[in-house]
Amino acid sequence: MGRELTASPVATGRRVVPVMGLAVAFGLSACxxxxxxxxxxxxxxxxxxxxxxxxxxxxIQSATESGTTDLGNIAVQLRWExxxxxxxxxxxxxxxxADDIFSPQQDExxxxxAFYQRRIGENTTIKVGRLNVPLGIYNEIRDVGTLLPFFNxxxxxxxxxxxxxxxxxxxxxxxxxxxxxxxxLEADFYYGGWDTVQQQLSPEVDFGLRNLDARAEDGxxxxxxxxxxxxxxxxxxxxxxxxxxxxxxxxGTKERWDSYHLSLDLAVDRWMLRSExxxxxxxxxxxxxxxxxxxLPAIAEREGFYVQAGVWVTPKIGLFGQFEAATxxxxxxxxxxxxxxEDLGLxxxxxxxxxxxxxxxxxxxxTRFPLDEAGPAPRAVEVxxxxxxxxxxx
Amino acid sequence: MLSLTLALLMAxxxxxxxxxxxxxxxxxxxxxxxxxxELSKIFLGRLRTWSDGTPAVxxxxxxxxxxxxxxxxxxxxxxxxxxxxxxxxxxxxxRGVPPDEVENDRRVLEFVRQRPGxxxxxxxxxxxxxxxTLALED
Numbered sequence: 001m002g003r004e005l006t007a008s009p010v011a012t013g014r015r016v017v018p019v020m021g022l023a024v025a026f027g028l029s030a031c032x033x034x035x036x037x038x039x040x041x042x043x044x045x046x047x048x049x050x051x052x053x054x055x056x057x058x059x060i061q062s063a064t065e066s067g068t069t070d071l072g073n074i075a076v077q078l079r080w081e082x083x084x085x086x087x088x089x090x091x092x093x094x095x096x097x098a099d100d101i102f103s104p105q106q107d108e109x110x111x112x113x114a115f116y117q118r119r120i121g122e123n124t125t126i127k128v129g130r131l132n133v134p135l136g137i138y139n140e141i142r143d144v145g146t147l148l149p150f151f152n153x154x155x156x157x158x159x160x161x162x163x164x165x166x167x168x169x170x171x172x173x174x175x176x177x178x179x180x181x182x183x184x185l186e187a188d189f190y191y192g193g194w195d196t197v198q199q200q201l202s203p204e205v206d207f208g209l210r211n212l213d214a215r216a217e218d219g220x221x222x223x224x225x226x227x228x229x230x231x232x233x234x235x236x237x238x239x240x241x242x243x244x245x246x247x248x249x250x251x252g253t254k255e256r257w258d259s260y261h262l263s264l265d266l267a268v269d270r271w272m273l274r275s276e277x278x279x280x281x282x283x284x285x286x287x288x289x290x291x292x293x294x295x296l297p298a299i300a301e302r303e304g305f306y307v308q309a310g311v312w313v314t315p316k317i318g319l320f321g322q323f324e325a326a327t328x329x330x331x332x333x334x335x336x337x338x339x340x341x342e343d344l345g346l347x348x349x350x351x352x353x354x355x356x357x358x359x360x361x362x363x364x365x366x367t368r369f370p371l372d373e374a375g376p377a378p379r380a381v382e383v384x385x386x387x388x389x390x391x392x393x394x
Numbered sequence: 395m396l397s398l399t400l401a402l403l404m405a406x407x408x409x410x411x412x413x414x415x416x417x418x419x420x421x422x423x424x425x426x427x428x429x430x431x432e433l434s435k436i437f438l439g440r441l442r443t444w445s446d447g448t449p450a451v452x453x454x455x456x457x458x459x460x461x462x463x464x465x466x467x468x469x470x471x472x473x474x475x476x477x478x479x480x481x482x483x484x485x486x487x488x489r490g491v492p493p494d495e496v497e498n499d500r501r502v503l504e505f506v507r508q509r510p511g512x513x514x515x516x517x518x519x520x521x522x523x524x525x526x527t528l529a530l531e532d
Contacts, residue, residue: 045485089488122443231434
């Protein structure tokens, strides 16, 4: 089931050119304004993960029944510190995900981020361009294998590109309230749009699901983090709303998506406990999804949560466990409804250094997500799957 | 009388007692002490200025240095490895980069003497020549 890696030109995306132009214009004006500041610096960072995934039934979260190494990612980040207040960042990435209904295959090198950032006063920053979205604990670092307890993020919360946002072409404002207090509050507000997909049942394509290009517009989000006097303990909350404009939406209409979430992030000394809950409410045209040829609009709701706990039993060996679950409902009573996904995972991480990590993880899922020849399972089935990965960052 | 003398001695600015390092700042800083929480936020990139508005410029030491490990535990509340993991998270979320690092106490003192707003730490056995020492408060 593997696909060949191909060398391709950098994808521009539909909206990235004007956004990049705006970011460059801001950057140039900042250069002129700060000519007298200390010398600027350019720094390069990057990360790389390569994994092997195998399942005992169908394809699930990029683990396939026959086993695959078509599973990994690479990113290179260029950070130009124009002045103490002005920074320009560009990050290019490439990702391989075997067969994954949540993350459509990426065949090209993509512009992950490209933004200009200006610090205003002590506690406020503004970013313009293609920005990574601050949403929950992991969204901004979702592919950085050296920082994650498991290779994949919990789909019950992060959900992939289909019902969330990894990046946004737009603007973000960040501010820290009570920055000198033990109880400071970090707030991120962002606005913009991003490329996404709509899915349609299509028996003639692999696994019966076709991805159609769509666009999320007027995305408006907030992420709040309350830091506490306990080192490593913070509490989060946030929300995101957007309009989905795609070929499956009835002509002239856009589907409204709303989500909110809560987070607990505790990483003290050798111990880690993380948990997040997210709830979505969205409009979906089941006529388009089921390829009925007529409109069948519905309001759907989805909930998901996960809990992760772990300990570094030695400075190099970490043991982590994870449980996640998701439900899905709609007001028409159409399938799929009810319990949608459960997963119990265990991982063993060996940290050669802070920037070189090997991990083996095993999951047992009771889920509708595995793909076989008939597409997503009509009823939840049990699937066992494992991933072995090596990750490096620099 | 003895207890009064001890109390007065403890109130004087100086090295963090028993912690094996001395916090040093630019000689013209108006401060004689810094709280552990404020210093932690400065070294973790969460505070960019001193309370008088002067830009704070932290300078770190190489990860393998014993004084870095002592400072990391005592002020940042975590091991050097966990601090490096923290900074990887900041880098790959696009939020910031770690302070510059130098290889020894002498380089720290040179840097701190030259940069207004600079703050660093040196081994408690090293003479803090030409800089201001800051007492560490809880």
